[in-house]
Amino acid sequence: MVVSTPIAEAKEPIQGHVVETWEISKTYRTGFWMNQKVESLKPLSIAVQPGETFGLLGPNGAGKTTLLKILLGVIRASGGRGTLLGKPIGDRQTKQRVGYLPENAYFYDFLTAWEFLDYIGSLFQIGKRERQRRIMAMCDLVGLAQKTAKKKQLRQYSKGMLQRVGMAQALINDPEVVFLDEPMSGLDPLGRYQVREIILSLKEQGKTIFFNSHILADVEQICDRIAILARGELLCSGSLAEVLGTDEGYQVILRGGQVEELSKYLGNLSQEQDVWHGDYQGDPQTLVDALPSLGASLISLNLARPSLEDYFIRQLRERGITTSQ
Numbered sequence: 001m002v003v004s005t006p007i008a009e010a011k012e013p014i015q016g017h018v019v020e021t022w023e024i025s026k027t028y029r030t031g032f033w034m035n036q037k038v039e040s041l042k043p044l045s046i047a048v049q050p051g052e053t054f055g056l057l058g059p060n061g062a063g064k065t066t067l068l069k070i071l072l073g074v075i076r077a078s079g080g081r082g083t084l085l086g087k088p089i090g091d092r093q094t095k096q097r098v099g100y101l102p103e104n105a106y107f108y109d110f111l112t113a114w115e116f117l118d119y120i121g122s123l124f125q126i127g128k129r130e131r132q133r134r135i136m137a138m139c140d141l142v143g144l145a146q147k148t149a150k151k152k153q154l155r156q157y158s159k160g161m162l163q164r165v166g167m168a169q170a171l172i173n174d175p176e177v178v179f180l181d182e183p184m185s186g187l188d189p190l191g192r193y194q195v196r197e198i199i200l201s202l203k204e205q206g207k208t209i210f211f212n213s214h215i216l217a218d219v220e221q222i223c224d225r226i227a228i229l230a231r232g233e234l235l236c237s238g239s240l241a242e243v244l245g246t247d248e249g250y251q252v253i254l255r256g257g258q259v260e261e262l263s264k265y266l267g268n269l270s271q272e273q274d275v276w277h278g279d280y281q282g283d284p285q286t287l288v289d290a291l292p293s294l295g296a297s298l299i300s301l302n303l304a305r306p307s308l309e310d311y312f313i314r315q316l317r318e319r320g321i322t323t324s325q
């Protein structure tokens, strides 16, 4: 995969937050008489720094797409306010500096990828020569063969290839901030890996990335900071270290010893024949030194950090959320 193809010279660093909201909220009115209310987003305040990869997580129906659409000016907030690149949300000039990959991108599938990207480039009023240059750079960036891009109609593309075209269209205007709604959904492991690589290469170029996802393993690998939404409510936000904590423990497997003695050192002890599994907190050397007196020998000792998935599920359970909406 080809990565890191900057398509424009360095810009002035962005001052202040790229995204900032203050108590922003959304209530939809539904029903025949529009008399039913759906509170999709409860008052929410977040801030995203320049150059950051920010992951917005949450189960289905949490309000992730709603927030993204508000930030992009696609729908209006019911309350609160926010800024994008320092300008009030909805500012027309800001749109030139923003890229967006919708969750279910609609493509004119009778066009080739090249024609489609050329069309999107023309909407941004990019001149013909520059459009050609950018389309070539985009094909390289997202790993799309130029020959295929010129020949094949989009209706003949696989989901993974369409996602690459979607990424390319989101980047054709060389945006400073890119919003990606579920960029890995529906992709196989290779496709997910490739999208992750593209996101990392954008990050290297200093772009700010805001993306929605419920694929936690991907988020854990690429995000600087995360926020968790559920039922329209912000449950927490912060860096992974802030959210998960830095308390690292060890998973220990050893042979021999008695439960009374071993439990002074290990938590969650379980036994399979004469092999013990347990958790250990503290200096590993202390445990290793104590093993002879416990009559036990070490089989393995592995560093274990709580995963984002464990944390995410715990957060939802603590609030009694066991199903998606």
Ligand SMILES: Nc1ncnc2c1ncn2[C@@H]1O[C@H](COP(=O)(O)OP(=O)(O)OP(=O)(O)O)[C@@H](O)[C@H]1O
Pocket: 028, 029, 030, 038, 039, 040, 058, 059, 060, 061, 062, 063, 064, 065, 066, 067, 103, 214, 325
């Ligand atoms: N146009 C609409 N009219 C009424 N309710 C809506 C509308 N759009 C979204 N909702 C409701 O708002 C809530 C949040 O929806 P949203 O699409 O923002 O969730 P999401 O977190 O993006 O979910 P998913 O992960 O499934 O894409 C849901 O309960 C949804 O049914």
